[in-house]
Amino acid sequence: SQELEQSPQSLIVQExxxxxxxxxxxxxxYGLYWYKQKYGEGLIFLMMxxxxxxxxxxxxxxxxxxxxxxxxxxxITASQPSHAGIxxxxxxxxxxxxxxxxxxxxxxxxxxx
Amino acid sequence: GAVVSQHPSRVICKSGTSVKIxxxxxxxxATTMFWYRQxxxxxxxxxxxxxxxxxxxxxxxxxxxKFLINHASLTLSTLTVTSAHPEDSSFYICSARWxxxxxxxxxxxxxxxxx
Numbered sequence: 574s575q576e577l578e579q580s581p582q583s584l585i586v587q588e589x590x591x592x593x594x595x596x597x598x599x600x601x602x603y604g605l606y607w608y609k610q611k612y613g614e615g616l617i618f619l620m621m622x623x624x625x626x627x628x629x630x631x632x633x634x635x636x637x638x639x640x641x642x643x644x645x646x647x648x649i650t651a652s653q654p655s656h657a658g659i660x661x662x663x664x665x666x667x668x669x670x671x672x673x674x675x676x677x678x679x680x681x682x683x684x685x686x
Numbered sequence: 687g688a689v690v691s692q693h694p695s696r697v698i699c700k701s702g703t704s705v706k707i708x709x710x711x712x713x714x715x716a717t718t719m720f721w722y723r724q725x726x727x728x729x730x731x732x733x734x735x736x737x738x739x740x741x742x743x744x745x746x747x748x749x750x751x752k753f754l755i756n757h758a759s760l761t762l763s764t765l766t767v768t769s770a771h772p773e774d775s776s777f778y779i780c781s782a783r784w785x786x787x788x789x790x791x792x793x794x795x796x797x798x799x800x801x
Binding site: 592608615 | 690692720725728729730732777779781788789790791792793794795797
């Protein structure tokens with residue numbers, strides 16, 4: 574099955590700083606999903622990437638999928654305390670049929686005011 | 687749209703009892719729902735796929751007699767943890783896909799504590 578490696582495991586930044594979280598797969602990604610989770614709560618969907626080289630942005634968050642479709646990055650510009658949480662990447666584990674998702678271990682982001 | 691709810695949000699039970707967790711898609715129909723489990727500081731582990739009108743599909747290592755799944759309607763799936771033990775204490779989250787080819791939307795999760 575798919576294995577997703579996220580880096581870093583945790584990240585502490587000062588408010589206003591930019592940051593990047595990476596997600597690397599051992600196999601070709603048919604669909605890559607980014608979610609945010611607050612401790613003890615459900616996951617909030619951020620973005621979905623499916624095509625090699627695809628890039629999507631929402632407010633101050635940008636996600637990219639590389640051409641080989643094995644690595645994705647999530648970039649936050651001018652971070653705010655509201656960005657704090659656990660960021661999880663998930664991948665379609667079904668060879669493209671958009672069936673079930675496998676997740677990385679997450680990146681814990683702390684933003685200090 | 688694409689709201690998934692879970693009930694209860696928290697449950698504490700004694701060892702040996704059974705606990706039922708409900709997962710509902712509030713504004714869409716879901717023929718397939720997914721149940722995940724999350725331990726502290728760990729990622730989500732897929733437990734099973736709940737299929738409306740048919741048997742659930744369990745991931746390797748998940749006991750189907752221990753974690754009973756019923757998906758009786760297009761908007762409701764239930765997970766029953768039978769004869770719960772302290773090692774079953776965890777955070778259980780369900781999810782469903784609103785559109786074919788779209789992302790999974792997750793419920794708020796259920797924190798189960800077995801004493």
